[in-house]
Amino acid sequence: MSAVLLLPLVAVPSAHATADAQKNAQGKAQGRAQFAVTTTATNVAARSDRRPVAGGVYDSEVGRTFISWAGQYEDSYVQSYDHRRSTWSAPNRVADGDADSHNYPTMxxxxxxxxxxxxxxxxxxLRMSRSPQAHSADGVWEETLISKNAATYPMPFVTRDGxxxxxxxxxxxxxDPTVPTDTRPMLYVVSKDNGKTWKTSTxxxxxRFAIGSTSRADNMNEIYIGQLRLEDTGRVRIVYTLAGGGPEGHxxxxxxxxxxxxxxxxRTLHFFSAAGKDLGTQIDxxxxxxxxxxxxTPLTLPNNVKSPDYIQLVGTTLGRPFLLWFSGDDAGGPLHDHLSTWNGRAWETREVARGLRVRDMEEIDPFTWRVYATEDGLPNVNTYLxxxxxTWDAETVIPTAKPVQRVEVVENFRDPARAIFSGASSQRDVAIADGDITVAGLSRR
Incomplete structure (x- = not known):
């Protein structure tokens, strides 16, 4: 069992590099892309544990972008942008979040x-809310209970056949109270009739489950998917980490x-490795x-951050997957940002930056992806290519009035509604909702 290989692709800033110095370095790359930002709702975003999956969609039939976000008490809100009139709707509260930061919306x-x-x-x-009208976010949404499988962290996608x-x-x-608290596998549900009826993966x-384990010696039997991504090929790419009690028990x-x-x-409900190994319908x-x-990664407790973090990103270039993820420093230093690339035979992992939280990314062309990242406690969203x-290169800085906690790229986006920035609330308590909802897209030149 080999340790992670760390080979720098670019010079990494020292642990004492200032935020200003990082911003200046990024500023040299500005001009490659210019973003326009719009705050669609002010002082409304609560702290959320949402992953960068299914934050919003563009509907070409009506020329509207629909976004979702977590407001006060983690209630689910939606808004729409009319591209023909260049106007945003008021927020529509569609569901109760039960005052828990895990109960965020995905759409x-x-x-x-x-x-x-x-x-x-x-x-x-697992609950679902359905809009009363097709191609619209208006009105009172209908709620459905899908499953009582003690569900958390929903990650939906829709295949080409619907x-x-x-x-x-x-x-x-x-x-089952006899099962240890750190046994938390992944499952899924499937609907072939637009969400009217559902079947579980079991x-x-x-x-019993789709991804998971029950008896690891280190008690790391919790699965945390950082991101899953449906590609045009129909294949879904998944990156995840493990959690649990470690040597201290359950x-x-x-x-x-x-x-x-x-x-x-x-199509087959089978999982595969990067090398193409068919693992069948369950990963153990x-x-x-x-x-x-x-x-x-080492089984340690870094200061103030889980390592690896809850969010990891996945993409592909010419059919080969790559991952972005960050880890903590048990000495209290900055975050370490890693790029892992499949070379056709094995994974190569390199540290490419420090102090960044990678939030989401989008494919620009078959060879290039844009990464959205933030720095703790600071406003703005930084982009990298x-x-x-x-390779990892600074691109530009997207200005925001306040710090940003979450970024989700809109599915099939159309500018200026390309990415959703959920503002960081000043408190962990979801009763406090004072972050902004900002949408960014490439500006017209």
């Missing part, structure tokens, strides 16, 4: 045109460890350790 559009918002009510159940998948994590101990495959989310990659084929611990491990899954 997709069904084939029949209706918008669907999913919430995993933390460790309880089949809807929602991956979620199950807190198994809430269903019903479809006979497997404790929820005490430690994080390692980075793993897999892909999923919705033996599979992930033998075929899916990208980087091994990753080429061929290997």
């Amino acid at each position: 997709v559009q069904a084939k029949d045109g209706h918008l669907l918002v999913f919430r995993g009510m933390h460790n309880v159940e 089949t809807i998948y929602v991956f979620f994590r199950e807190t198994s101990g809430d269903l 019903e479809l495959t006979g497997d 404790k929820h989310d005490r430690y994080h460890r390692n980075i793993y990659y897999a892909s999923f084929d919705p 611990d033996a599979d992930q350790e033998r075929y899916l491990k990208v980087a091994e 990753v080429r061929f899954g290997r």
Whole structure:
């Protein structure tokens, strides 16, 4: 079992580099892309644990972009942008978040045109809200209980034929008190009728779970998917890390460890390694350790951050996957930002920056991706370019009035509504909602 290989692609700033120095370095690259920003709602965003999956969609049939976000008490809100009139709607509260930062909205559009918002009510159940009209976010949304599988972290996507998948994590101990608290596998549900009826992955495959383990010696049996991405090819790319009690016994989310990659084929319900190994319909611990491990990280407790963090990003260049992820420093230093690339035979991992939280990314062309990143406690969103899954270059700085906590690139985006920036609330308490919702897109020249 080898340790993570760290080979710098570019010069990495020292631990004492100032934010101003970093900004100046980025400023030299400005001009490659100019962004326009619009604050669509002020002092409304609560702290949210949302992952960079399914934040919004562009509907070409009506020329509107629909976005979702978590407001006070983690209630779900939606807004729409009319590209023909260049106007934003007022926020529409569509569902109750039950005052838990895990209960954030994720949104997709069904084939029949209706918008669907999913919430995993933390460790309880998976719920869906459906817009009353197709191609519109207006009105009172209808709520449906999909599953009582102690669900958290819904990650939905819609395939080309209109089949809807929602991956979620199950807190198994809430269903069976004899199961340790750090046993939390991934499952999914599927609908082929625009969200009217659903089947679980267990019903479809006979497997207890889709990704997970139950008996690791280090008690790291919790799966944290950082991001999943549906490609035009129909393949879904997945990056995740493990959590659990570690050597201290069964404790929820005490430690994080390692980075793993897999892909999923919705047509066959099979998972695959980067090398193309067919793992069948379930990933267990033996599979992930033998075929899916990208980087091994130490089982330690860095200061004030889980390591690796909850968010990791996944993309592909010419069919080969690459990952972006960041880890903490147990000495109290800056975050370490890593780029892991599949070279066709093995994973290569390099540190490319420090002090950044990578938030989401978008494909610019077959060779280039734009990465959105933030710095703790500072306003603005910084962008970087990753080429061929290997090089890392500063691009520009997108100004925001306040610090940003979450970024989600809109599905099939159309400027100026390309990416959603959810502002960082001043308090962890979701009763306090004073972050801004800002949308950014390339400006017209």
